[in-house]
Amino acid sequence: MAKEPEDTIASRISRVLADRIVRGELPAGFRLRQDHIAEEFGASHVPVREAFRRLEAQGLAISEPRRGVRVASFDIKEVREVAEMRAALEVLALRHAAKHLTPAILDAAEEATREGDAAADVHAWEEANRRFHRLILAPCNMSRLLASIDDLHAASARFLFSAWRSGWEKRTDHDHRAILVALRQGRAEEAAGILERHVQWIGRAPKSTRKGGESAEAFAIVG
Amino acid sequence: MAKEPEDTIASRISRVLADRIVRGELPAGFRLRQDHIAEEFGASHVPVREAFRRLEAQGLAISEPRRGVRVASFDIKEVREVAEMRAALEVLALRHAAKHLTPAILDAAEEATREGDAAADVHAWEEANRRFHRLILAPCNMSRLLASIDDLHAASARFLFSAWRSGWEKRTDHDHRAILVALRQGRAEEAAGILERHVQWIGRAPKSTRKGGESAEAFAIVG
DNA sequence: TTTTCCAAAATTATAGATAATTTTTTATCC
């Protein structure tokens, strides 16, 4: 039979909850009550508690002993922190991945870029964006590094979805294309430099902000 | 009352087990049986399972559904991976911490270096080394980043302890001193550069290896 | 009306019990 990625109730619960947190269905500070969640999944609270420990480690929930678990809050400062960590780690991953990249992988990454440009909503864009990054980084073959980057992507996506509650307009991702051009021509360091600046944009207000200022839409959409 | 750092049985178990794994008391591949551990701690297996999830997230254990949890294996490739991640993230942390460093902090870091140089065994050295890094990085005030670095330090220490089963000889840590000199003189970028090279040495065989070759002692002690 | 205290309800953390799976042992066959 087609075996699921993971087989335990705890891992299923943690995946579903992580997804809800990232998508903003569960808002920051929301209290995660173990019995309620257990009931929803038709399980007892034992696997729920295990799922909590996982979410905690991913930075998506915080637990206070005897006082329960809440969806982690995040402010713009933490978004910047995640962006800088991503920049540092993705550059590292790309430097190692570069020598293993094949034309087929780069074609798939270009396809992901096109799908991102054509995305009809923010969720579709995020999925394509994440796929792009994963495609060009996975060949580094460093599983711990990739796992860390995945967790950081989740945090980034959470910010993206929370900031982008309103309409979506298509645009062209020039950074992704420039990265691919550099990689195709074997200029890995240049690609890494573009990637670094690209990811660093997350959580920065774009240059031409109107006086409006504080609005959530005032942040650049990048990733 | 003086409250413990964390208060649940699960967190206590995970801390103790993490320590044993890092120190090599529990060898790679060793099977962690939940009932045995529960019995040792006078607890039930529920908190033990929660501790397992934490160790898994830290990369110290791996869990296969229905087949139990084992101490994570690690080879030289993973040690290098951890070293590179540490280099990338510690440089990032230091760049942010630099502007918040005070003479008092740098004095404490120098004291940690002296204690490392005077250390009588590998455990004392590791403790002092870790303290040095933590002191100069903590002022970056980025909790997620610091937590990641802590986990990577644990992985590094595990390698250090496994490689250094034999005698210990004192030596002087010139890198730490050079970093402190640069920081005292406000040359943060230079300090970051030294730190990067310093951490990158982990898991690299030293230049002047005798033909002996594969022996565990053939790796540089740095960190 | 606001504050303070106390009881009721909800919730967490843990223990003990059970079904299902994996591992080990033992017996059997070639």
Added chain:
DNA sequence: GGATAAAAAATTATCTATAATTTTGGAAAA
């Protein structure tokens, strides 16, 4: 003797039950 299969033991994953803690919702006092 070594391989194989069945039976026994050990172990995992989960559920149900219970003690302890925290939160909630008033009632009494200021």
